Amino acid sequence: MRLKILKTIYKPTDIAVGSARSCYVGKKIITPEEVQNWDKKGVLLDSIFKAGHHTTLQHYHFTILIEGISRHLIWRLLHSHLFYNSEQVSQRYAKMKIENFYTPKNGNKDRWNNYYQKMFFYYETFIEKLEPIIKEKLPKFQKGIANKKAQEMARYLLPVGMKAHLYHTINVITALRYINVAKVLPEAKEEATEFIKLLEQEMLKIDENLKPLIEFAKKEPVSFPDIDIKKFRTQKDINVFDIINYNFNLNENYSGVLRASNLFLDESLLGGFNSYIQLSLSADAQNQRHRRSPAIRPALEKIYQKNFYTPPIIEKYLKKEYNEAIEYSYQFFEKEVEEIGFGEAVYALTNAHKIEILEKDDFNEFAHKAQMRLCYNAQQEIFDIVYSQIQQLKKKNIDYKNFLPPCAIRYKTGIKPYCPEGERFCGVKVWKLNFDEYKREI
Secondary structure, three states: OEEEEOOOOOOHHHHHHHHHHHOOOOOOOOOHHHHOOOOOHHHHHHHHHHOOOOHHHHOOEEEEEEEEEEHHHHHHHHOOOOOOEEEEOOOOOOOOOOOOEOOOOOOOHHHHHHHHHHHHHHHHHHHHHHHHHHHHHOOHHHHHHHHHHHHHHHHHHOEOOEEEEEEEEEEHHHHHHHHHHHHHOOOOHHHHHHHHHHHHHHHHHHOHHHHHHHHHHHHOOOOOOOOOHHHOOOOOOEEEEEEEOOOOOOOHHHHOOOOHHHOOOOHHHHOEEEEEEEEEHHHHHHHOOOOOOOEEOOOHHHHOOOOEOOOHHHHHHOHHHHHHHHHHHHHHHHHHHHHHOHHHHHHHOEOOEEEEEEEEEEHHHHHHHHHHHOOOOOOHHHHHHHHHHHHHHHHOOOOHHHOOOHHHHHHHHOOOOOOOOHHHOOOOOHHHOOHHHOOOOO
16 A cells, blocks of 8 residues: 655644634734744644644645555545545546455465456456447447446446555544544454554654644544444335425525535525435445435444345346356355454455445435436436435425436526536436436446
8 A cells, every 4th residue: 555645835733733823812813834933832732632622633634645545445434424535546437457456464365366356357257248238228429438337337346355546635633533443443454554554654744743643543542333223224225214304495506516505505404314225335435425415334244244236237138147246256255254354354345245324414415416416427326326215205295306417407497508517418318307207227
C-alpha cells in the first residue's frame, strides 16, 4: 500500500490554535503565522482537544493519495461515515487488472493467487460473453460503450480483495478517528493497521505537533457496535418502515445541477423513513456515497448467509455459468474462514455477496438520491432498490412524484436541456414516462 498527503502552506495545529484564539481575542483575527512560535500553543491545543472542542481541528483537511488499498477496507472504514470526499477508480468503467489483489497476511499466497486467477478468468470471460448481448440491446449511438456495460455486470464476480486507488479528503478529527477505530474493525484489521501506520507517518511529516493527539487517539477506548439486525429482518429484500409523511414543493433548487436544495433546506427535511435493505457489497459501495443517507452496517460474520445478487441480464442469459462462479467463490471463502478466520478470509467474498443494512433517509436527501439513482445511467441494482423504496412510499400515500430522475424534474420545472448528461444521454426520454413505466434491462 502507498499513501501520500498533499501538502499545504500551513500546519494543521497552527490553523487550529489560530482559529481557537480568534474566538477570544476581540480586536482582530489571529493568523496561523502568529501562533507558529507562540509559547502556549501546545498547552491550548492539548486543552481544547482533550475537552472535545474539535471544531478548530476541522478547518484543516488532508487530501490523501492512496494506492493498493482493498475495496473491502474502503467500504468498512473510509466510506462508512459522513465526513469524507473520495474520487475512486471505477470498476464500472475501468478494466480491472489481475495483479491488483490483496492477499491476507496469514493466507497461503499460492492458494489465494490461484483463487484470484480463477475469479479474474470468470470476470474476463463474462465481459467477452456479455458484450455482444448488451451491444444488441443498446441504441445505435451507444453501441460503442457495450464493453463498459459488460464490465459493469462482470465486476460482480470480482472479490472485494481487489485493490483500488483514490483521492480521499478528510479533516484532522476524522483522521484521528481512523487511528482510534482501526483496532476494533471486524474485518480487514491487519490491512487497517498498515493503513493507519502510513497515515500517521504522513500526518507527522505535515505537522510534528500532531503526535500527542495521535497518541491520545491510539489509547482512547472504542468498540464496534453490537447490532442485532434480526429484529428488522423481513422476507422482503427492501422494506420501508417508520415513515414520516411531509409534503414539499419541488423547485429550481432541486432541478439545478448545483443542488441548492442541500443549502436552502425546506420542509422536505421534515419527512423521512427508515429501510431494511439487502444489497450486494458492490451496490453498497455506491450507496455509501450518499453520505446523508447513513446506514447501519453490522459485522459481516454476524449476518453471513450464502446470498448473492444476479444482474437481470445475467439471470436471463448466463445464469448457470454465473452460479458456478459464485459457488466456487463461496467454497473457497468458507475453507479460508476455517484456516485464517472470517475477518481475513472476507477478501474472498465477491462483489455480488449480499449484506443487510438499515438505512435512514430524510426526504430532502432522498429527493437527491432518487435523482442520482433513477437515472438510467445509474448502477442497475441501486436503481431497482430506490425504485422499490418509492413504490412502497407510494403505497403509503406519500407524494412519490417528488422523487424523480434528473430529466423528469428538469422537465417538470422547465429547465433545459432536460437531460443534463450530454453525450451520456441514455437514449430513453424518461421525462415522458409515468413512474410505473420505468423499466430497464441493462
